[in-house]
Amino acid sequence: MSSFSITFRTSPSAQVLDLSGELDAHTAQDLEVAIQTCLSNGKFALIINGTNLRYISSAGLGVFMAFVEEVRENGGDLKIAALQPQVYDTFDLLGFPHLFDVLASVEEAEARFISGKLRN
């Protein structure tokens, strides 16, 4: 069984979701619930912190796709930060950097929110 957990942090500019473990078809639901909670609480500026995320599958990637529109329609964004190399590789192969802001650190992502830039 894959292990996966999410913790929440609130920074002045955004809500940070720290992911750790493996995000696959089994655990994708947990991420869905977590993001949905943020949206229900009116938090549309989200940063996904992948420092401790070891693996991501297409099901995991699909979760981001499911919410990105709604988040942006409400003036926020879903930024992805601090991905481990193999996870970034998966993102990159799929072409996600074309759709999402993928940054090297959480701080950079926060800075983007503050400066109001959505995507380059």
Place this chain on the structure above:
Amino acid sequence: MGLPSLNPRTLQILLGLLVLGFFSGTVFYHIHLEVWNGWNIGWLDVLAELGVATTFGLAYQWMSDHFQTRKLGPIRALWSLTLVVLGVVLLSALFGLHYEKGMWFFSHKIPDRTIPGVLVICGMALLQGLGGAFLLVQLRELVLFKRTTVTVRNWNMLLWSLAGTFAAVVLVKIIPIPYVVEFAIVFTGATILINVFRLSWVAYLPFRQKLIALAVSLVMLVVLLAAFGEAVPMRKWGFIIWEADPFVAQYSFALNLTLTLTLILGILYSVTTLLSLIFHLPTSSDFQRKSDDLAAMRALTQIVGQVFDTQHLPKLVLDAVRQFVGEEQMAWLALSDVRTGTLRPQVAAITGLSEAQLTAWLELDAFYSELQTRQEPLILNHAVRDHRIHTPGYEIGSLAMMPLVTRNELIGALFVAKTLADGFDEDDAKSLGAFSDQVALAIDNARLFEERIEKERLGRELAIARDVQKRLLPNELPRIPGASLFASYEFAHEVGGDYFDFVQADNNRYSFIIGDVSGKGTSAAFYMAALKGTYHALARSDPDPRTLLLKANEALSVQKEKNIFITAIAGLLDTASETITLLRAGHSPAIHIDLHGQVRMLREGGLGLGLANSATLEKTFVPITAPLRPGDVFVLYTDGVIESRNATGEPYGYERLIETLQKSRQEDAVGIHDALLTDLNRFTGDLRYFDDLTLIVLKWHGLSVRAQV
């Protein structure tokens, strides 16, 4: 007392006829004796008595059979026998029978020793005899309310001793043995005493019915006494009914004696019935409660058997609980849901108070944690004193908390609250405990049932998806001059959506595509079908990879779930120009190896399909065009190959794939493909496939060489 098994109706008619027959025989005998002054020979007399015995014995049997299947129930039995005996008593009154004054029919005196006279006597005897038989049959229903071998044996003993008494009287007529009759009477008396204490039907009556039975048995006693003839007041009023006895004795003393004994049985039974009813009245509410408990238990057991709906079950459970504790009391059912992971129980159904009151008045978390540790019922009979209860007044006097445990797991709790303190005694606790065990079972069953249905549904979905998938994949591979080609796919148990296809666009150009849907199940299969549809519609006419993928993206974007996307590589092989073009859209990069072992991952490329509109997608496209040289091998695959894990959870990875490819590159497509799969299987061992995998190997041999394809 069994008889050979004939058709019941025929048997009854037969018996009836026999009774009439024998009776007529005895009447004839008496007429012969009294009117015609016939011989009074001893043995003829005995024969007559036997005739009487047969008559009434059969009459009893006839009635017994009739009522065997048409039981009246205790109260109707009491009523009916009272009425019948009363009827006999009153009918006898029609004929003013006074031993000294003789027979009178109103104002007409019926002279002795005439046919009318004999007929009256015989008629009286028949009436009394039939009445007596009826009395016996109804008493039997009451005495044998609880049929056991012992009670039946005792009743049969009574019948035999009555018959024995009859026989004794007849015997003495022939052989005057002293005390035989007296002994028979005493013996019968003893069997009567054994039988009059069989009153099991009394306890089962509800309170009201006990009162009715009390009244009826009182009347019954009076009527039976009247029949017996000790009613002095009746004599005062000039009723001389009971003096029918001496006349019946004329017809048959044996019969008269037997009937008297039967009456004694009846009288004693009414006495014991009366006393028993009086003593049972105060305890009927307790008995009623026990019987209500059982009824409620049965209702709940039925629920266990029939309801598999987890939505409605909690409410049904509370309905059953209210039946048991009373409609006005409070109860609620809290369940934890393993599926959503809520270990802290949530209120699934509540009655008698609102959820707001519940949260305000009780520290539920404290109770839940105590439940978790104890896993045993908790009864607070002085709830007001408990620090976890904060009612504004005395709304909750006592609280019972029953854990619901199944398969050693606590799945929730059933709470019952009463306004009265000390509301739950030991019996209540036991009953509630038994209830809650059943509730736990019912809920567990319902959940298991739903899980099972879900599994079956998923199983069916998977089967459909696999079926669709198999139909999408090509049956055969095109023969490409100058190249060898081999492809295979393997479906995992968790159906995803892999797809590949080859189409010959024209004489020189061969189009191909490989794709992987991100989702699983039937939805994935449908999107794959959409992709195939688009591909086949275009590939022959416009095999340009760019066009194909853009059109595919459009087809997907129309109606799609947001979190599903497709990765693909579309390619075009041109044998005329000896070039290959590959366009990667989010897919695992194709691998190229040349004659010398030089490996290149064709990573350039863009976004997957179904993620953005076609304008955005097109901007990310990076088509790769390369000349084909002899020895070139192109491997296309889905990520199931790279991600296959071995026993220690290590994925196969690119390195191993490349290594094997280098080692086997001299072979043709089939050989290389075989080598790759063998190495993969060796790595993963016996493990089953976790994801679909597709592997395509394309090798260019070169046209000038005219290699065997």
